Each structure stands twice: as structure tokens, then as C-alpha cells.
Amino acid sequence: MENNSKKSEVNAGQFAAYSMLSPPHLEKMQEKLEMFWTDKQREMENVIDFKSNQLPSINRIKKIMKTDKDVRMIATESPVLLAKASELFIQELTLRSWFKAEENHRRILKKDDVTDVIMETDTLDFLLDDDADVTDGSAPNVVPYCVAEGTMGVASDVQTNS
Numbered sequence: 333m334e335n336n337s338k339k340s341e342v343n344a345g346q347f348a349a350y351s352m353l354s355p356p357h358l359e360k361m362q363e364k365l366e367m368f369w370t371d372k373q374r375e376m377e378n379v380i381d382f383k384s385n386q387l388p389s390i391n392r393i394k395k396i397m398k399t400d401k402d403v404r405m406i407a408t409e410s411p412v413l414l415a416k417a418s419e420l421f422i423q424e425l426t427l428r429s430w431f432k433a434e435e436n437h438r439r440i441l442k443k444d445d446v447t448d449v450i451m452e453t454d455t456l457d458f459l460l461d462d463d464a465d466v467t468d469g470s471a472p473n474v475v476p477y478c479v480a481e482g483t484m485g486v487a488s489d490v491q492t493n494s
Contacts, residue, residue, distance in 0.1 A: 361431050368427055372420060390415065425449065425456070 393411040397403055425446065432445040450456045 357435065364431070365424070365427070368424065372423075376416075428453065 390411045393415055394406055397406055397411065397414075426441070428449040429441050429445040432448050433439065433441050436445070450459045
């Protein structure tokens with residue numbers, strides 16, 4: 333608990349120092365994020381069919397959920413809610429990464445933009461690889477091994493014969 337409060341103090345100090353460097357940019361970014369969430373809230377309040385989302389089908393999400401041996405039954409609403417939450421998460425991460433690309437005077441998102449956003453945003457700390465050694469100045473690996481290898485976090489029962 334004490335460690336978390338120290339971390340919060342450091343992050344608050346960093347944020348204060350950063351905001352003194354470029355307050356108009358941060359205010360503009362914060363305003364755009366607030367507009368994003370206001371629009372998304374209004375959009376969700378007016379939705380009739382939650383099953384229409386931009387992510388994989390609900391059956392695919394159910395299949396992924398069932399890969400956990402502890403999961404036996406899945407409520408009908410669970411995959412729909414998970415799909416919508418994932419969609420919003422990806423949209424906000426992309427929006428924040430876009431701000432980072434614009435800050436660097438680019439119109440193309442790079443992996444470094446996403447990495448920087450993850451490292452700068454406290455709520456995204458769970459995406460950081462705890463075992464990463466970043467003392468050499470390189471960017472830490474924030475992509476879990478299973479996703480980097482293309483399995484998308486799903487255990488595969490298929491064995492290949494080599």
C-alpha cells in the first residue's frame with residue numbers, strides 16, 4: 333500500500349511537471365478524451381441491439397471464455413458485455429496512441445506510440461511485462477508472449493507433426 337502511494341506521488345509529480353511544459357496540448361488531449369467518452373456514453377444509451385459490435389462474433393468470444401477449465405456455463409450477456417468493453421478499450425488506446433503520434437508530428441501510428449501510452453498511463457500498467465529489464469534504454473516488451481506468437485491468448489490443442 334505504501335509503495336502504491338509513493339508511486340502515485342511520483343506519477344502526480346511527473347504529470348505536474350509535464351503539464352507545466354505543455355498545458356495547451358494536455359488540455360486539448362483531455363478535452364478530446366472527455367468528448368470521446370461522452371459520445372460513447374450517448375451512443376450506448378441509444379443502442380437497441382448490443383450484439384452489433386466491431387469485434388469477433390459472440391460465439392468466438394464464448395469459445396475463448398470456455399478455454400478456462402473453471403468456466404462451465406456462460407450467461408448470455410457476458411460475451412456481449414466483454415465484446416463491448418474490449419471494443420471501448422481498443423478505441424481509447426488507439427485514440428491515446430494517435431495523440432502520441434500527432435505529438436511527434438506523424439500521421440502513422442507506430443508500436444512505440446502504443447508502448448509510450450501504456451507506460452505513461454497508470455490504468456494501463458497491467459499491460460506492462462513485469463520481467464522486462466529496461467535499464468538499457470530500450471522500450472519494454474508490453475506484448476504478452478502468447479499474443480506476440482499469434483495465438484491471441486488461446487491455448488491450442490492442435491499438435492503439429494514435425
